[in-house]
Amino acid sequence: MAGAAKQAKDNRPRPMTHPDPMRMSHLSPSVRSPNHGSLTTQTFVRCCLVAVLFIAAVTARPPQAGAGGLPLPRFASLKKSPVNLRVGPGVQYGIKWVYVRPKIPLEIYEEFGNWRRVRDWQGATGWILGSLLSGRRTAVIAPWSTNNIGLRQKPSSTSPVTAWLEPHVVVGLVNCDGHWCRVAVNPTSGFVRQKRLWGIYPNETF
Template identity: 30%
Template sequence: MVGRMIKLISKQSLAVMLAGASVAPVQAASDPAFPSWRSLRDPVVNMRVGPGEDYAIRFVYHRQNLPIKVLRLYQGWYLVEDPDGARGWMNARFVNKTPTAILRGKGAVEMHAGPAQGSALLWKLAPGNVGRVGPCQQGWCEFTLEARKGFVPQDRIWGPGAQ
């Protein structure tokens, strides 16, 4: 759905994934640095079932700048969650510190000139578009998509500021 190619997971891969989940020490999600919002640095990035290149590839993402939520860090590998809720491990070198957000829901997302439904309608954006999010207020977030900048409803984004 978000531009990933699904690989089938065998029973052996599932066992490896479960073993990888119990590797210690892992920097816990309760650490103040996590969770954090990031994005994919490269146009092709692998999500693995465990924190290392010896672990099977779970998904291959073909979507540079796709937002991800980083949950943990272990020896240069991030445990991440994608916009569809899938979780796995990515090497930190493929993850940008620059957060992005993806537009969600059914139907067009209206981008307004101000943080209110009554403000001028600038654009109608399609769900799946990825952009940068600015401050959120009163249920609206600043959103920049290429040269377009305005405000979108906060409940239509997945990324920083998401409800």
């Protein structure tokens, strides 16, 4: 009986972080200022404010078309790293932050020539060269939360949890139906409630 109990305990889903040592389960340490100092802002408060402003902005204004015909605002992700976030649309402008992890989702809300003005999951804004951004969709797991989020086998709250995802983990978005998203996180995939993700709009489908 003791052996059976131990085996059952060992089979329970564990909190999941990125297994690749080149990736970090938390985004905060992956963003550095030009002098490589870590972010020292009150992340939780900022994320709560960003979540409120994010929902208000989405519901208050209709999508607009950018210079390339794509809608504004929209989400994109970083193709590679490091990438400089600048105070203006050009290399002559100073650097606000340096993103040192690829695939981080960013919201594009303004365009100027080949430059894109973006907002990140903490509300930081600035300009990035458009060629450094990808249309591949990614998301951040509940950056406003301190609780792990369940990765489920099926898009249902009663479906078994196969893994626990820590807040700030970056996942790939496979598809979303407005309520649930199928996400990919190495080495597995599953479903997460859409409202638990930063990187996709409420009720957005694709």
